[in-house]
Each structure stands twice: as C-alpha cells, then as structure tokens.
Amino acid sequence: MSAVRVRFAPSPTGKFHVGLARTALFNFLFARHEGGEFLLRIEDTDAGRSRIEFENEIMDVLTWLGIQWDETPLRQSDRLEIYKKEAFDLVETGKAYRCFCRHDISEKARKAIQEQGGQLGCSGACPGLDPSEISHRVSRGDPFVLRLLTPPGVTTFRDMVFGEITVDNSEMGDFVLLRSDGTPVYHLAVVIDDESMGVTHVIRGVDHLKNTAKHIQLYAALGGNAPVYAHLPMILGPDKQKLSKRHSLVPEGDRRRVLHLVEEYRDAGYLSDALVNFLALLGWSPGSGEELLSRNELVKEFMIERASKKDAIFDPEKLTWMNGYYIRSLSPERFSECCLPFLERADLISLANSAEVEYARCVLPLIQERAKTLADAAELTEYFFLKAPVMEEKAVRKHLTRPGAADKLRRLKSVWESLPAFTLEATEESLRGMAEEMGLSPGKLIHPTRVAMTGRMKGPGLFELAAALGRERVLERLEWATAIAQ
C-alpha cells in the first residue's frame, strides 16, 4: 500500500479567500486522517499576474489556520524547462502536434463563439501537416502551440464525491499544452507536477470536475498513473453567487455581508479555530451530528466520502455564533491576550503602557462571554478606558432623569466612600443593605448605578463592574451622574 500524498496548489495571483481555505483544509484533514502527507505547490506559471507578496500570504494564512505543510513547497516557475521538454517529447511520440492556427481573439469574441457553440481550437489541418512543411514554418519563425492529439472515444473516471463521470473526448478537443511562448498551460503543469510529486489524491473545486478528463488523457499520453480525484462543491455568498470581493463590499451590518478573504476574518477578530470548524462543516459533516469540533477531532472524523455534492452558501451568522463559542471556551488569560491588539487598534490602550495593559487584562474577562468577535471587545469595554463614559441618551432618560435618582446616587456614593475595602462583596452587601433600608428592590438602585458607571443599560454584573473600575473611578462617575440626574 502506498501512503497518501495530497497537495494544495494555489496560484499567487490574488488574496487568499475562504474558498481556497476550504480546499486547503479538506486536503489537510484528509491527509492527516489517512496518516499521509500534505504538500504545497505554488502555481506561478502566469508570470504577469503572480506576485511574491501573494505567495507569502498563502504561507501566512495556512500557518494561521493551523494547516502545516510537509516538505519544501514546489514552485512551478522553477520547472518551466521540464514542462517544455515533456511537451516536445509528446510531439516526438506522436501524441501531440504543432498547431500554427492563430487564436489570439478578444474575450468578447471568444464568448460570442462559445454562445453559438462554435469551436475555438485548431482548424484541423495541423495534425496532418507534412514534416517538411512544419520544419519550413518553424525555421521561418511562425509561432505555434503544442496541442494534445486527443484520441476518439470517452473518458470515464470515478470521483470520490461525485461518483462516475463520463466525458466525450470530442468535448475537450485537442487542447493546448504549450503556449507559443513556450510556457505550459495549467493542465500540463498540474499533471506533470502531481506525477513527479507522487500525489495520490487530488482534492479540488468542482470547477475542475470536467477538466479532470483532460488530465486523465494527459496521464495516458505521458504514461503515468492518474491519482484518485475528489471534487468539492463551490462556496457561494448569500446571494447564491460565487463568493467574491463584492460580498465584502456590502455595507456593514447588512445581513448579506460576507467577508471573503481569510485576512478580513482575522482582522475582524475571528479565531482560526472557529473559521476552520465552520469551513469544515461547509460541504461535510461527521456521521455523529456533532458540530463543534476541534482540529484534532476533525482529523479523527474526516472522511471525504461524506462530502456533499451541493454548493454551500456561506452563512456569516453561523460563523459568528461559532466564533462566540470558541471565544467563550478560551481561558480568561488567553482571551485577554488576544483582545489587547484590538483595544489598541480602537485607541483605548497603548500596548507600550504596562499599567493600561494590566487594567485591560483585569477588565476583559468581564465581557468574554458577551463577545462574538475579538473586535467586539473594544466596543464592550470602551467605558472602562474612557475618562468619562459616553452616556446613552435612552439610558439616561430611563434611569437618571427620574425623581429620586440623584438622591439614590448621592446616598450610595457616601456609603461606598466609607467602605473599608472596595471589593465585590462589600459593594454588593452595602448596596443591598441600602436598598432594604430604603424599602426598594435592589434593581431600583442597581440600574441607575450601572448607567452612572457605564453610561449603558447592559453589561457585566454591577459589582464586578465596580470592583474592576475601582473606587476612585466609581465615586467620580457617581458624582457626575448625580449632576445629570435630579
């Protein structure tokens, strides 16, 4: 038996989006589940569009996602001569031929021809060209491409998720292998690389399902053994369109907004554990019905045969819920640590100021179970850091500008002023005692006090709040609020 080897082969021509992440993840999970290798290959044959910064981002993102690759990544631009040689070898063995037909037509023109069912390939004359005619044209410098001489018949293969697929060879035609500038086309490079990397299973998007027939024909021509294929359905936006930049551009707050880049999720305060868990469930599920799965559990449970055939719509709300779950399961220390950069970004603290950082660390755990993203932490803790909290108009109206409110705050201030120790227990005991004396339910005191301390009606428990803020801030805020009250 041969060990499983899979690869993730992105082209560094753009930012890393969630579709890529899903493909990488499924390859990774499959490899680890089978005890095999997960390889990385950079498909940069398109020199014009490939950029080193995208290549770096690929590795950064994979690392962030916890997807570790084995072996040194292969870069296709290092292998151009190999593809060229293999292609010309195919001409030697009569499996491919030089085509002198010109088809450098515009995008629009090509679409139009396709609409009408017209053929774009070779005119048909090139395969039968006389050898002397060929050498004459070559020496004259006529440009040509190399095309595979596709045999008649059909190509059938078994896909691990889609089952048996049959394609008539006439559908693929004599497709191009080598461009007139001598560079390989995607199909050629993929097949040669998968073969030389010893790839046993190819897991990729459905957009390649039909291309697979081409690849199998190429394997046959090249004399290699085709790997096993598994194609994954697409990931779509809420509008059922392929996930793309447009989705990230939808206004914030809109239910249809879906970020499409992995980087955007990281910056928005999503945990990679959550994104990985969520992505794993897009087009796959374990038999158990269990939905919250760690990376290790995913590896343990993953079976590509259970992958869905149906395109999946990316639901940002479920991701956000899941992110909240992962945030809650962080230790308070770890949670605080993760939030610090977000607080700095919101200008609430400076990471260089150790007193501020320490204060932040004691305050952040109070809002941990309320945060859905790390970025939420800034909004949820803002009043701790501001000299004076922003007073919400509605909160003031409901709890402060009420008869008796000022009196309550004043009395509470004097009670808390004389407390020997300003602890959670002491503040709670004294406030409740005061409520009883006044013949009020504790809530009647708690609500205006919360508004006084935070400017808001919602938030952590009042006494945790008081202890975290400290006596000085609390008394100051009670005084300010008393002035607003009456």
Next chain:
RNA sequence: GUCCCCAUCGUCCAGCGGUUAGGACUCCGGCUUUUCAAGCCGGUGACACGGGUUCGACUCCCGUUGGGGAUGCCA
C-alpha cells in the same frame, strides 16, 4: 448552443425503500438573572414539479424546471 454536475426548513447538515422527516444557525416565546450575554425548555419552518418502478417512495429510474460549472495560448 453543446456537454458535465447539483436539487430536504431562510441557511448549513442528517436521512441512503417503511421516520410524527432529525440536529445546528437565525427568528419567536418561556425559565433563570440587577441588565445584557451565556445556559436551559419550547415554537415557527423543508423533501422544486410531473411521470414511472414498488405492497410502500424524500430515498431508485425518466422527464421538466431552477441553479452551478466546462467549453481559453486563465488557473
């Protein structure tokens, strides 16, 4: 145009000839709580349509409709 593929609640999944069609997210109630969040309990909500096959179809077959993909000297 041609070819390939897909089709269960709004969304993500379960189901693989006999189920009151199950779970999760969202939404709506209730409980709990000083508020919010979390948690717990409950509710709304789906087999695209039409033919077959079968004692019996969400499950199998065919067609229709809808959606996606391929058809490049992009990947």
